[in-house]
Amino acid sequence: MAVRMTEAEARLIEEAGRKLGPKVVVTDPKEIEPWVSDWRGRVHGASPALLSPSSTEEVVEIVRLACEHHVPLVPQGGNTGMAAGATPPADGSAILLSMRRMNRIRSISAENRLAVAEAGIVLATLHEATHDVGLRFPLTLGARGSCTIGGLTSTNAGGTQVLKFGTMRALVAGVEAVLPDGSVHTGLSGLKKDNRGYSLDQLLIGAEGTLGVITAVALRLVPAIAGRAVAWTGLDSPNKALELLRFLEARTSSIEGFELVPQDSLDLVLKHIPGTRSPLSGKHLWHALIEATTADPAATIAAELQGLLAAALQQGIIGDAALASNEAQAEAFWKLRDTISEAERAEGQTLAHDISVPVADMPAFITDAAAKVEAAFPGVVASGFGHLGDGNIHFHVRAGSHASPDWYEAEGERIMHMVDDLVTAAGGSISAEHGIGQLKRAEFARLAPPGRIHALRAIKQALDPLGIMNPGKLVP
Amino acid sequence: MAVRMTEAEARLIEEAGRKLGPKVVVTDPKEIEPWVSDWRGRVHGASPALLSPSSTEEVVEIVRLACEHHVPLVPQGGNTGMAAGATPPADGSAILLSMRRMNRIRSISAENRLAVAEAGIVLATLHEATHDVGLRFPLTLGARGSCTIGGLTSTNAGGTQVLKFGTMRALVAGVEAVLPDGSVHTGLSGLKKDNRGYSLDQLLIGAEGTLGVITAVALRLVPAIAGRAVAWTGLDSPNKALELLRFLEARTSSIEGFELVPQDSLDLVLKHIPGTRSPLSGKHLWHALIEATTADPAATIAAELQGLLAAALQQGIIGDAALASNEAQAEAFWKLRDTISEAERAEGQTLAHDISVPVADMPAFITDAAAKVEAAFPGVVASGFGHLGDGNIHFHVRAGSHASPDWYEAEGERIMHMVDDLVTAAGGSISAEHGIGQLKRAEFARLAPPGRIHALRAIKQALDPLGIMNPGKLVP
Numbered sequence: 001m002a003v004r005m006t007e008a009e010a011r012l013i014e015e016a017g018r019k020l021g022p023k024v025v026v027t028d029p030k031e032i033e034p035w036v037s038d039w040r041g042r043v044h045g046a047s048p049a050l051l052s053p054s055s056t057e058e059v060v061e062i063v064r065l066a067c068e069h070h071v072p073l074v075p076q077g078g079n080t081g082m083a084a085g086a087t088p089p090a091d092g093s094a095i096l097l098s099m100r101r102m103n104r105i106r107s108i109s110a111e112n113r114l115a116v117a118e119a120g121i122v123l124a125t126l127h128e129a130t131h132d133v134g135l136r137f138p139l140t141l142g143a144r145g146s147c148t149i150g151g152l153t154s155t156n157a158g159g160t161q162v163l164k165f166g167t168m169r170a171l172v173a174g175v176e177a178v179l180p181d182g183s184v185h186t187g188l189s190g191l192k193k194d195n196r197g198y199s200l201d202q203l204l205i206g207a208e209g210t211l212g213v214i215t216a217v218a219l220r221l222v223p224a225i226a227g228r229a230v231a232w233t234g235l236d237s238p239n240k241a242l243e244l245l246r247f248l249e250a251r252t253s254s255i256e257g258f259e260l261v262p263q264d265s266l267d268l269v270l271k272h273i274p275g276t277r278s279p280l281s282g283k284h285l286w287h288a289l290i291e292a293t294t295a296d297p298a299a300t301i302a303a304e305l306q307g308l309l310a311a312a313l314q315q316g317i318i319g320d321a322a323l324a325s326n327e328a329q330a331e332a333f334w335k336l337r338d339t340i341s342e343a344e345r346a347e348g349q350t351l352a353h354d355i356s357v358p359v360a361d362m363p364a365f366i367t368d369a370a371a372k373v374e375a376a377f378p379g380v381v382a383s384g385f386g387h388l389g390d391g392n393i394h395f396h397v398r399a400g401s402h403a404s405p406d407w408y409e410a411e412g413e414r415i416m417h418m419v420d421d422l423v424t425a426a427g428g429s430i431s432a433e434h435g436i437g438q439l440k441r442a443e444f445a446r447l448a449p450p451g452r453i454h455a456l457r458a459i460k461q462a463l464d465p466l467g468i469m470n471p472g473k474l475v476p
Numbered sequence: 477m478a479v480r481m482t483e484a485e486a487r488l489i490e491e492a493g494r495k496l497g498p499k500v501v502v503t504d505p506k507e508i509e510p511w512v513s514d515w516r517g518r519v520h521g522a523s524p525a526l527l528s529p530s531s532t533e534e535v536v537e538i539v540r541l542a543c544e545h546h547v548p549l550v551p552q553g554g555n556t557g558m559a560a561g562a563t564p565p566a567d568g569s570a571i572l573l574s575m576r577r578m579n580r581i582r583s584i585s586a587e588n589r590l591a592v593a594e595a596g597i598v599l600a601t602l603h604e605a606t607h608d609v610g611l612r613f614p615l616t617l618g619a620r621g622s623c624t625i626g627g628l629t630s631t632n633a634g635g636t637q638v639l640k641f642g643t644m645r646a647l648v649a650g651v652e653a654v655l656p657d658g659s660v661h662t663g664l665s666g667l668k669k670d671n672r673g674y675s676l677d678q679l680l681i682g683a684e685g686t687l688g689v690i691t692a693v694a695l696r697l698v699p700a701i702a703g704r705a706v707a708w709t710g711l712d713s714p715n716k717a718l719e720l721l722r723f724l725e726a727r728t729s730s731i732e733g734f735e736l737v738p739q740d741s742l743d744l745v746l747k748h749i750p751g752t753r754s755p756l757s758g759k760h761l762w763h764a765l766i767e768a769t770t771a772d773p774a775a776t777i778a779a780e781l782q783g784l785l786a787a788a789l790q791q792g793i794i795g796d797a798a799l800a801s802n803e804a805q806a807e808a809f810w811k812l813r814d815t816i817s818e819a820e821r822a823e824g825q826t827l828a829h830d831i832s833v834p835v836a837d838m839p840a841f842i843t844d845a846a847a848k849v850e851a852a853f854p855g856v857v858a859s860g861f862g863h864l865g866d867g868n869i870h871f872h873v874r875a876g877s878h879a880s881p882d883w884y885e886a887e888g889e890r891i892m893h894m895v896d897d898l899v900t901a902a903g904g905s906i907s908a909e910h911g912i913g914q915l916k917r918a919e920f921a922r923l924a925p926p927g928r929i930h931a932l933r934a935i936k937q938a939l940d941p942l943g944i945m946n947p948g949k950l951v952p
Binding site: 109111112114155156158162167169170179181183184185186189190191192193194195196197198199200202203205206207211223242246250253356357358359360387390391392427428429430431432433434435436444448449450451452454455456458459461462463474475 | 646666863
């Protein structure tokens with residue numbers, strides 16, 4: 001497929017090729033093709049070139065050329081984003097800037113508990129490298145084999161260990177980035193205290209590449225895990241799940257993961273995912289998957305969790321519990337949680353919402369919102385699962401079995417509006433961890449207060465007056 | 477002392493008085509006088525009025541008037557800042573905006589572990605309120621009886637518990653602020669995950685009132701302390717102190733405070749502060765004050781710390797240790813640390829630097845920088861003390877006993893330049909926790925990269941185009 005190329009793009013590509021060479025400047029459509037659509041195949045873009053720098057200096061050169069020729073850049077890491085924030089516009093009016101060749105770990109300091117990783121490092125690679133020196137970068141998520149540190153930082157990614165360690169915003173100790181004027185912001189010292197003016201680090205985290213190109217990140221590390229215990233519990237309601245979480249948190253600091261799963265979701269997994277089976281013999285309306293970890297080799301983490309769950313059972317907080325007796329079983333428990341989306345897709349059309357409300361309001365919200373959506377759209381099944389301890393629930397609405405094939409097109413927007421209105425009324429966020437990108441921009445514009453939109457536009461205009469950084473993303 | 481009042485100021489004051497009443501609009505010079513100089517008496521400002529709103533709506537009204545009449549505002553909390561960031565300009569060209577009457581705690585939620593406090597709440601008041609419900613706001617510092625939540629947030633304050641809980645940036649879950657256009661940014665839901673665009677919360681934290689007026693803050697709480705243990709140790713070098721800290725951190729998560737004190741500083745305290753005595757019988761070149769806490773009533777925190785220090789003694793990390801046997805002794809140990817600045821002032825002229833470098837580099841930096849400064853300025857005594865675990869040291873240079881009374885004026889700037897140059901060369905910060913305010917603006921301008929200064933100015937101009945928010949502060 002030939003992509004229309006503007007004269008300005010042609011000039012930039014020619015000049016970049018001359019200065020940086022063919023390794024950096026890729027124009028073969030076959031090599032570009034895999035990267036111009038988002039990974040879920042929802043949004044299709046186009047770009048006449050893919051620039052692939054391997055150093056901060058090369059990024060500086062590219063940003064200068066983009067300024068000179070007024071050609072926008074679309075920074076991209078592993079292309080695993082959920083909001084199409086790294087997908088170029090369909091008219092080919094921007095050039096892809098792949099960060100995947102900037103893939104060195106510059107340093108790992110056990111003494112400072114810091115790693116400095118370039119933007120293109122894949123998360124799983126960082127996990128291995130830190131593990132090799134007895135340390136751990138605690139953030140993890142499903143796409144860990146593909147997603148990159150730059151993308152995780154630019155989207156302020158979360159994942160399953162946020163409960164204990166926070167999102168990227170809490171784990172990033174410093175950012176190196178090329179700003180839209182070609183200057184390099186250098187924040188990699190990893191200072192624990194630094195009050196020299198506005199935090200550009202924090203402004204770049206979650207900015208989805210619209211304020212600059214993140215080239216490297218200093219990341220906080222924690223001691224490696226010496227042991228973990230994983231348990232599956234059955235309980236009556238989201239309220240009981242929150243009670244269980246508070247019960248555990250008051251008694252131990254080892255809880256890292258706490259995932260809520262409704263029976264309905266578990267049933268779908270058991271139906272569609274081969275090799276899965278329920279950890280508990282009886283039926284429960286709700287389930288909580290719990291992971292506890294320790295860095296202390298002497299700790300008996302499994303016994304501790306078992307004791308706590310026995311007490312919770314006795315107090316009537318939970319109805320039943322099963323502790324994984326080995327790593328294979330622990331993985332099997334996690335698989336029940338991790339394959340919910342896959343099972344839903346196998347069942348039929350699903351509309352996913354990545355939302356958050358204050359933690360204490362979450363149980364009531366899940367129940368109320370599901371009832372309201374099901375009442376307003378007869379036949380659909382609404383349910384929430386996920387990171388209860390973070391107030392972050394993946395609220396999914398499934399088409400009923402009799403839904404027409406164009407259900408998503410016909411009803412999707414109205415359902416989305418209803419869910420987002422309910423979340424907004426509850427003081428929540430329509431994007432808890434996936435960001436705004438392209439896919440949530442209209443909803444963000446519809447629901448954000450005018451003052452906030454004005455402030456975001458003003459910041460964008462101030463730092464990127466030429467509009468060369470990831471146009472059409474995030475800023476309404 | 478009569479303050480020159482511009483026509484625009486007169487109009488604003490008249491209109492504000494009519495709309496908001498005499499409780500809000502104070503023009504009596506005697507009532508204004510205590511607030512126009514910084515608390516250390518270094519910088520003297522002037523203002524024709526002190527506006528004292530008691531609600532966010534009143535702040536909105538004031539900001540609108542400031543926009544309309546192009547009169548700048550200087551937001552102020554407890555006026556305990558170290559960089560004169562809340563002191564108005566001397567020519568009376570700006571109006572003081574005191575936040576002290578916005579002093580309600582709007583809510584404390586044990587379930588969400590969140591407090592929503594208005595900007596004017598004094599830190600000690602918040603401590604008491606959270607303690608009453610079995611919770612704790614863990615940040616604390618010397619000025620806790622006067623400093624306010626709004627000021628602490630606007631300066632990203634640190635203090636003595638940063639090691640475990642981080643600075644305000646980590647403890648603030650959300651900010652409510654009136655932006656320079658009079659719109660209200662509302663981030664008080666305390667969502668643990670929210671990826672709806674650039675974080676205005678994080679931009680306002682540490683902005684020293686130059687981007688808006690913080691009116692309320694949602695703060696993360698932790699379980700109340702059930703027990704604490706405080707120990708004083710003697711050791712050979714800053715390197716040994718860092719080794720001790722790492723030794724402890726690898727074995728317990730209860731260390732909250734870790735303060736480094738050189739013998740020289742201890743000697744001054746023992747000489748000048750009545751009722752102090754050394755916790756150890758022998759002499760040591762360096763000392764570390766350690767505080768361990770636990771929220772578990774069943775934990776034996778004193779025995780745990782004693783055991784760890786016995787092991788550290790056996791391994792030759794420390795030379796001696798004393799565990800406080802009761803609260804009075806614990807307070808006496810802390811007093812030795814907290815009165816160093818007072819003792820130094822009693823001894824003679826002192827030039828203080830609030831600096832940070834990466835934690836692992838701190839021991840070498842303290843030793844090298846002190847030697848270099850003492851060599852370059854014969855007669856002075858340079859030493860570092862403070863928050864070693866944060867890489868944040870108060871690096872003080874004392875005039876020798878034979879220094880002339882104008883030593884500070886004569887040598888101060890040259891010494892400051894030398895220290896700041898050494899810090900910058902080490903990748904550190906010339907302002908670890910005190911901010912830029914007025915006092916460090918010239919040094920910040922001298923040492924910050926041009927790209928950073930450009931970015932800060934662009935953000936300031938974008939959000940505050942009329943320049944009504946705390947002019948002359950932070951932005952170089």
